[in-house]
Amino acid sequence: MEKDITVAVVEDDENLRFLVSHRLQTENYKVIQVGNGLEAEQIILEAQPDIVLLDWMLPGKEGIEVCEAVRKGGFENTIIMMTAKSQDVDKIDAYSYGITDYITKPFNMDVLVAMIENKVRFFVPKNSNKDVHVFGNTEHHPQIHSLVRDGKKIELTILENRILLHFLQNMGREITREELMEVVWGYSSNVNTRTLDMHVVRLRKKIENNPDKPNYLQTVRGLGYKFVDEE
Incomplete structure (x- = not known):
């Protein structure tokens, strides 16, 4: 059965592009094939693929420049860079892009x-996540990483979006920091809990009337958090 997941394969080597695309299609992914950087930038922003496989060296525009441009253009989905061994030294720097x-x-x-x-x-939102959740006078649209309140759109980061979605899907339930970190970072994480708390603080500033006395996203002492919507 075809997966409802689109992968853009951006690679100028035709043989490799064909091999990767063919293998992904046999695994039931939808595939978009692109051979140069300029075209890739346009297609990524238009098609919004779930995952981009992006070659480092491309004609027209290098992979790292494509990545930077689509991120600035609002693309927030997964980008996996395909590199040669010799490019290892540049990898750390590229995370910032x-x-x-x-x-x-x-x-x-x-x-x-x-x-x-x-x-x-x-990292790819499940179909069930397309549902709009409502709390108070705010709508959460997870597919576009946004809140809508009083007709105004409030952008969320990828992590804020993931945190809020998990709370809204588990309304009223006490959620440990450990569970949240696994949901947000995708594994039993060694990420410092203070990093998680920092994201929660930022999220509160976007959803609460008074972030210092949260009405929705409440702290559960010694455990984590819970989300309540009691009008």
Whole structure:
């Protein structure tokens, strides 16, 4: 059965592009194929694929420039950079441009598929997430990472969106910090709980009338948080 997941394969080597695209299609992904950087930027912003496999070296515009441009254009989905071993030294720097992850050429197709399946599992919103949730006078639209209140759109970051969605799907339930970190970062995380708390503070500023005395996103001492909507 075809997965409702679109992967854009941006690679100028026709043979590799064909091999990767063919393998992903056999795994039931929808595939968009692109051979140069300028075209890739346009297609990514128009088609909004769930995952982009982006080659580092491309004609027209380098992969890192494509990544930077689409991030500035509002694209928030997963971008996996395909690099050669010699480009390892530049990888750290590239995270600042919005790369989600890397795979080094030559790569094993099974490893690539496993990496994509991991991203789908943890980072691609499920269909059920398309539902609009309402609390107070605010609507949450998870697919566009936004709140709508009094006709005004309030942008959420990817992490804020993920945190709020989990709360709204578990209304009234006490949720531990550990559970939230696994939901947000996609694994039993070693991320400092203070990092999570920082995102919660930022989220409160967007959803609460008084962030210092939260009405919705409440702290549960010694445990974590719970979300309540009691008018």
